[in-house]
Amino acid sequence: MVQWRDQIVTVGGDAPVRVQSMTNTDTADAIGTAIQIKELARAGSEIVRITVDTPAAAAAVPAIREQLDKLGVHVPLVGDFHYNGHTLLTDYPDCAQALSKYRINPGNVGQGAKRDTQFSQMIELACRYDKPIRIGVNWGSLDQDLLAKLLDDNAALPKPLELRQVMSEALIQSALQSAARAEEIGLGGNKIILSCKVSAVQDLISVYRDLASRCDYPLHLGLTEAGMGSKGIVASTAALSILLQEGIGDTIRVSLTPEPGAPRENEVIVAQEILQTMGLRHFTPMVIACPGCGRTTSTYFQELASNIQSYLRHQMPIWKKDHPGVEAMNVAVMGCIVNGPGESKHANIGISLPGTGESPAAPVFVDGVKVKTLRGDHIAEEFQVIVDEYVKSTYQTKI
Numbered sequence: 001m002v003q004w005r006d007q008i009v010t011v012g013g014d015a016p017v018r019v020q021s022m023t024n025t026d027t028a029d030a031i032g033t034a035i036q037i038k039e040l041a042r043a044g045s046e047i048v049r050i051t052v053d054t055p056a057a058a059a060a061v062p063a064i065r066e067q068l069d070k071l072g073v074h075v076p077l078v079g080d081f082h083y084n085g086h087t088l089l090t091d092y093p094d095c096a097q098a099l100s101k102y103r104i105n106p107g108n109v110g111q112g113a114k115r116d117t118q119f120s121q122m123i124e125l126a127c128r129y130d131k132p133i134r135i136g137v138n139w140g141s142l143d144q145d146l147l148a149k150l151l152d153d154n155a156a157l158p159k160p161l162e163l164r165q166v167m168s169e170a171l172i173q174s175a176l177q178s179a180a181r182a183e184e185i186g187l188g189g190n191k192i193i194l195s196c197k198v199s200a201v202q203d204l205i206s207v208y209r210d211l212a213s214r215c216d217y218p219l220h221l222g223l224t225e226a227g228m229g230s231k232g233i234v235a236s237t238a239a240l241s242i243l244l245q246e247g248i249g250d251t252i253r254v255s256l257t258p259e260p261g262a263p264r265e266n267e268v269i270v271a272q273e274i275l276q277t278m279g280l281r282h283f284t285p286m287v288i289a290c291p292g293c294g295r296t297t298s299t300y301f302q303e304l305a306s307n308i309q310s311y312l313r314h315q316m317p318i319w320k321k322d323h324p325g326v327e328a329m330n331v332a333v334m335g336c337i338v339n340g341p342g343e344s345k346h347a348n349i350g351i352s353l354p355g356t357g358e359s360p361a362a363p364v365f366v367d368g369v370k371v372k373t374l375r376g377d378h379i380a381e382e383f384q385v386i387v388d389e390y391v392k393s394t395y396q397t398k399i
Contacts, residue, residue, distance in 0.1 A: 009046055009047060009076050011193060011218050011250050011251055012193075012217075012218030012250045013218075015250070016280070016281050017244065017249055017250060017251065017252060017275055017280055017281065018046045018047055018250065018251040018252070019044060019045055019046050019047075019251075019252060019253075019268060019271045019272055019275070020045065020046065020047040020048070020049065020078075020220070020251050020252065020253045020271075021040045021043075021045040021047075021048055021049070021253060021264070021265070021267055021268050021271075022048065022049040022050070022051075022080070022253065022255075023036050023037060023040070023048065023049070023050050023051070023264070024036075024258070024264060026057070027050050027051050027052060027053075027057035027060055027061070027064070028054065028056035028057045028059075028060050029060070030060040030063040030064050030067065031067070033050060033060070033064050034063075034064045034067040034068055034071075036264060037050070037064070037068060037073065037075065037077070038068065038071055038073050039263070039264065039265055040075075040264060040265050040268055041068075041073050041075040042073075042265075042317060043265035043268040043269060044268050044269070044272050044283050044284075045075065045265070045268045046075065046076075047075065047076050047078060047100075047101075047251065048075050048076070048077055048078065049077075049078040049079075049080050049103060049253075050064070050077055050078070050079060050080065051080050052079040052080060052081055052085070052088055052095065052099075053080075053081075053082065053083075053084070054088075055088065055091070055092070057088075058088040058089075058091070058092035058095040059092060059095070061077070061079065061092070061094070061095040061098050061099060062094040062095060062097075062098045064077070064098075065077060065098040065099075076100035076101060077098070077099050077100050077101075078099065078100065078101040078102070078103050078134065079095070079099040079101070079102050079103065080103045081102060081103060081104060081105075081122070082105055082108040082109075082141075083108050083109075083110075085102070085104065085109070085118075085122050086109070086110075086118040086119075086121040086122050086125075089102070089121075089122060089125045090121065090125065096125055096128075096129050096131075097129055099131065100131065100132075101131055101132045101133060101134060101193075102122065102125075102126055102131055102132075102133045102134070103133070103134045103136050104119070104122055104123075104133055104134070104135055104136065104178075105136050105137065105138060105141055106119065106135060106137055106143055106174045106175070106177075106178045107137065107138065107141040107142050107143045107144070107174065108141050109122070112145075115143075115145075116181075119178065119181065120181075120185055123181070123182045123185045123186075123187050124185060124186075126182075126187055126191070127185065127186045127187050131191070132191035132192065132193065133182065133187065133191065133192060133193070134192075134193040134194070134195060134220055135175050135178045135179055135182070135192065135193070135194050135195070136194075136195045136197070136220070137171050137174045137175045137178075137194075137195065137196045137197070138196075138197045138198075138224055139167055139171055139196075139197070139198045139199075139203075139224075140199075140224070140225075142167070142170055142171065142174065143170070143174050146170050146173060146174055146177075147166070147167065147170045150166050150169055150170050150173070151166055154166050164203060168198075168203065168206060168207045168210065171196040171198070171207055172196060172207065172210055172211050172214065174196075175194045175195070175196050175211065176194075176211075176214065176215060179192050179194060179215070179217060189216075189217065192217050192218075193217060193218045193219070193220055193250070193251070194211065194215065194217045194218075194219055194220070195219065195220040195221070195222065196208065196211055197222050197223070197224035198223075198224060199223060199224050199225045199226070201223065201235055201238050201239040204221075204223055204239045204243075205239055205242050205243060208221065208243050208248050208249070209243075209246070209248065212248045218250035218251070219248060219249055219250055219251075220249075220250065220251045220252070220253070221239075221240050221243055221244070221248070221249040221251070221252045221253075222236075222240075222252060222253040222254070222255055223235055223236045223239045223240070223254075223255065224255055225255060225257075226254065226255045226256055226257070227256070227257055228256070228257040228258075228259060229259065232254070232255070232256040232257060233254070233256065233270055236254045236255070236256070236270065236274070237270075237274055240252055240254075240274055241274060241278060244274070244275070244278060244280060245278065252271050252274070252275070253267070253271065254267045254268075254270045254271045254274070255267065256270065269313075272284070282327040282328040283316075283327055284312055284313050284316045284327055285312045285316075285326060285327065285328075285329035285330065285331055286329075286330050286331070287305055287308055287309040287312065287330075287331050287332070287333060288330060288331070288332040288333070288334075288343060288347055288350075289301070289302070289305035289332070289333045289334070289335075290334050290335050290336075290339060290340070290343070292335055293335075293336075294356070295335070295336040295338065295355040295356055296335035296336050296355050296356070298335075298353075298355075298356070300353060301333055301334065301335035301353040302335075303380075304333050304351075304353070304379070304380050304383070305333040307380060308331060308333060308383070308384070308387070311384060311387075312331065312387075315391075319391060319395070323391050323392070323395035323396070324395060325395045326391050326394075326395040329348045329349070329390075329391070329394075329395075330346075330347040330348050330349075331347055331348065331349050331350065331387065332344045332346070332347035332349070332350035332351070332365075333350075333351055333353070334350065334351070334352045334353065335353055335355055336352075336353070336354070336355025336356075336358065337352065337354075337355060337358055338355075340352030340353070340355075341363060341365070341370075344363070344364075344365040345365050345368045346368070347365070348366070348367060348390065348394075349364070349365070349366055349386065349387055349390055350364070350365045351363070351364050351365075351374070351379075351383050352365075353379075360375060361373045361374070361375050362374045362375070362379050362383075364383065364386060366386070366390060371386075372386075
């Protein structure tokens with residue numbers, strides 16, 4: 001179990017699977033980065049990773065932390081270090097202190113004899129500032145010396161393994177050996193998180209199953225370079241869901257390539273929805289809606305479902321404080337009489353809109369009981385009022 005930032009976030013053990021994200025701003029732009037972190041945190045990111053790659057970026061980290069604290073955004077910040085992390089953490093102690101965790105990639109800490117020295121230097125700094133670390137191995141930046149050794153050993157076997165199998169073993173050994181070295185230096189095992197990221201679904205599942213069977217460290221899951229749009233969402237969901245169902249994974253990130261102009265927090269929403277649709281956590285009320293068919297020639301139910309889902313997510317920052325438990329609420333917006341009334345009865349609140357040729361009436365169900373029928377041009381507004389009233393009456397305000 002790993003704890004940091006005044007124990008605001010606990011990872012591992014019996015703690016819930018945490019949602020993580022990463023900024024894509026220039027960290028040297030303290031204001032722009034703080035704004036994006038605030039947006040990610042508001043969307044529900046419980047941990048945010050930032051790039052720390054230059055002296056200017058390292059110098060900006062304390063200012064970012066200060067801005068966030070003034071805004072009441074206490075999300076832990078993870079510094080992502082490659083190549084020069086040992087130098088930046090040494091030269092900018094305020095940065096080292098302001099960060100909640102360090103991400104170290106064993107394949108990018110140095111070459112040859114420098115690797116051990118520079119890795120040790122980062123671990124010593126983590127010990128000094130009492131910070132946890134994530135040892136994040138990635139097959140796009142794998143320790144080439146280790147891989148070469150394993151390939152040579154494999155070539156000498158009577159029946160050599162396939163290249164992908166050797167690469168998977170190299171990923172796991174890199175993580176486990178680095179973790180063992182960190183503990184030898186003095187970092188407690190309860191301050192170490194591991195990840196072994198690849199970009200192919202079946203490879204990710206295989207690697208993490210193997211890694212989980214060989215250690216007790218908390219594991220961070222993520223399909224690296226998942227891609228854009230539906231491809232990235234489907235691939236990440238396919239890989240992470242299987243592992244999560246098997247009890248593997250303590251933090252997750254959905255590494256989506258944003259569409260031009262799309263909000264960064266989309267990756268947070270997808271990660272939340274993976275966990276929520278699996279029944280592992282609840283973040284925001286979910287809308288159940290039918291896909292539509294020849295009976296639902298009107299797009300009205302689609303528009304209402306979309307608007308209600310947006311409204312629920314927009315209200316959650318307020319409701320979360322005043323109405324605990326509302327995140328588990330289900331709302332059904334259905335389009336015709338076939339499954340509409342039945343599905344609506346199963347939800348906390350449901351509305352069955354009329355399909356083609358049906359009576360222009362929309363029965364509303366609350367906890368399985370029909371409470372009223374809506375008609376006319378203001379069904380959407382009236383239904384939203386019903387949702388608000390249900391939240392206020394069912395999920396009591398904190399005292």
